Amino acid sequence: MxxxxxTYPSTFSEWNAAFLSYENxxxxxxxxxxxxxxxxxxxxxxxxxxxxxxxxxxxxxxxxxxxxxxxxxxxxxxxxxxxxxxxxxxxxxxxxxxxxxxxxxxxxxxxxxxxxxxxxxxxxxxxxxxxxxxxxxxxxxxxxxxxxxxxxxxxxxxxxxxxxxxxxxxxxxxxxxxAVVEANAVEIVQHLVRILREDNAEARAAAADVLWDLSSYKHSISVIHNSGAIPILVQLLGDQNTDVRENVSGAIAQLSYRGVNRSALADAGAIPCLIEMLQDESEELRDNAGESLMNFAEDPIHHERLSEAFAMPAFQNMQERMVHIRAADHHMVRSLRHMSIEQLTRDPVLD
The missing domain is CATH 1.25.10.10 (Leucine-rich Repeat Variant)
Structure with missing residues (x-):
């Protein structure tokens, strides 16, 4: 605009007079x-x-x-x-x-x-x-x-x-x-669950995105599990909106790292939906589905339910990627353990 x-007032009294004039x-x-x-x-x-x-x-x-x-x-x-x-x-x-x-x-x-x-x-x-x-x-x-x-x-x-x-x-x-405070996380998730049930696709995608973030909080995982969000998330894997599916699959991938959530996801019918997603056009959907299925595959309780996925190229590719990622993480941890305090705190600019 x-x-x-x-011209600007220059003294305290002039500024006060200008404000009173504006107020009037x-x-x-x-x-x-x-x-x-x-x-x-x-x-x-x-x-x-x-x-x-x-x-x-x-x-x-x-x-x-x-x-x-x-x-x-x-x-x-x-x-x-x-x-x-x-x-x-x-x-x-x-x-x-x-x-x-x-x-x-x-x-x-x-x-x-x-x-x-x-x-x-x-x-x-x-x-x-x-x-x-x-x-x-x-x-x-x-x-x-x-x-x-x-x-x-x-x-x-x-x-x-x-x-x-x-x-x-x-x-x-x-x-x-x-959501760092658990009581707040409970209230926030309640609002998000209500939004996920509504007709607004953009709002559903936004709510699923927040749930994806909160799923990485240790206490929020149980909060999400107890909120009844998991069956709704699984249902939304079939949503017509790509953003909704991508964000929901991301939240599910994060939740699938916990055994109690894997059981709830499996009971809600997530595994067949995730296997089907391995053939989706969206790379993000395929990656999220593959990450979730990897977690199910490593769980003895659910391993046998993934026999169909084991032969699929998308799942095999995800397995290879996860092996490389975990190997790199392991190598980094070992390298850090061998580094001295002096090496970690040394400022290369001062060398």
């Missing part, structure tokens, strides 16, 4: 004046004092919440300003304000009613909020539980139901951090 030339304009009934003032604000935000940025965020959110239908110029200008506040600042206090569930809830709600550039700005706002949230949480692990208890998990689950890939990535990043 093009910004008109503006926003309280008026003139959309034209509101738009002009908001555009001017956008050009001054990068120099504004922090205390005024903290006061500005709620005003911008209120402008967006008043969105009647399709987003207009005023809402677009407000979204642009909000994006600049959220994405161009790394201040801890601003990050905390932006990550408040009330703010996130408003942004998610407004996103579904916006369009055009306004919608793109809001997606970037949510991305910035997520990055700030992850930064705050990563810096202070004690924040994970309060953040979840404040109700953000359902809000980010809504992003998975959206149509924007960036929204899915935002939710995935947040969920992967929050």
């Amino acid at each position: 093009a910004q008109p030339e503006s 304009v926003i309280s008026s009934n003139s959309d034209e004046l509101k738009l002009e003032a908001t555009i001017k604000l956008g050009g001054q935000l990068h120099r504004a004092p922090k205390h005024l940025l903290l006061l500005t965020v709620p005003i911008l959110v209120r402008i967006l919440e008043d969105l009647p239908g399709a987003s207009g110029p005023l809402q677009e200008a407000a979204a642009c300003c909000l994006k600049r506040v959220i994405c161009d600042n790394e201040d801890h206090e601003l990050a905390t304000l932006v990550c408040e569930p009330r703010t996130v809830a408003s942004l998610v709600s407004i996103l579904s009613r916006s369009d055009g550039r306004c919608q793109k700005y809001l997606i970037k706002c949510l991305w910035g909020a997520a990055c700030n949230a992850l930064g705050v949480i990563s810096s202070h692990v004690d924040f994970i539980r309060p953040v979840a208890e404040a109700g953000v998990i359902p809000l980010y689950a809504e992003l998975l139901r959206g149509t924007e890939q960036l929204g899915w990535e935002i939710a995935e990043d947040v969920f992967c951090v929050l």
Whole structure:
């Protein structure tokens, strides 16, 4: 959005006067004046004092919440300003304000009613909020539980139901951090299972992708098993959408490393589906299916059920690849064991 030339306040009192002037304009009934003032604000935000940025965020959110239908110029200008506040600042206090569930809830709600550039700005706002949230949480692990208890998990689950890939990535990043706490993982997986049952193929693919990530968490494996997700995942191996099948097969491959999950997968009918996938056109599907079947083949309980797969070239290729990968991993471990502490910590630049 093009910004008109503006002179910047230079003193504390001038900035306060400028903010009060903006606040008065926003309280008026003139959309034209509101738009002009908001555009001017956008050009001054990068120099504004922090205390005024903290006061500005709620005003911008209120402008967006008043969105009647399709987003207009005023809402677009407000979204642009909000994006600049959220994405161009790394201040801890601003990050905390932006990550408040009330703010996130408003942004998610407004996103579904916006369009055009306004919608793109809001997606970037949510991305910035997520990055700030992850930064705050990563810096202070004690924040994970309060953040979840404040109700953000359902809000980010809504992003998975959206149509924007960036929204899915935002939710995935947040969920992967929050799921470090087992109680959060339980709630997250419950939302993902509900989405997997819905008609939205893109949302199903996004939810399966998050489950794929969470399947690598030690405590999340039992959480996923107990959630009833496994029969749904097996059913979705036959989904018409390739992205759904690829992400679901990836999650199943990860889950198949645990015996209790292999039994649940076999009981749900996964093995015949995975054998059939060895002939799929998608290389990723073939690889994921082959990885799962390798885990079943090495399990005495399920070995005999894979007789059909043993003669298939795709399965034989996967066996050879897994042998090479495991041999390389074993060699790396042995090499590291023989390296001295001095070798591991030596800086080659200083040699």
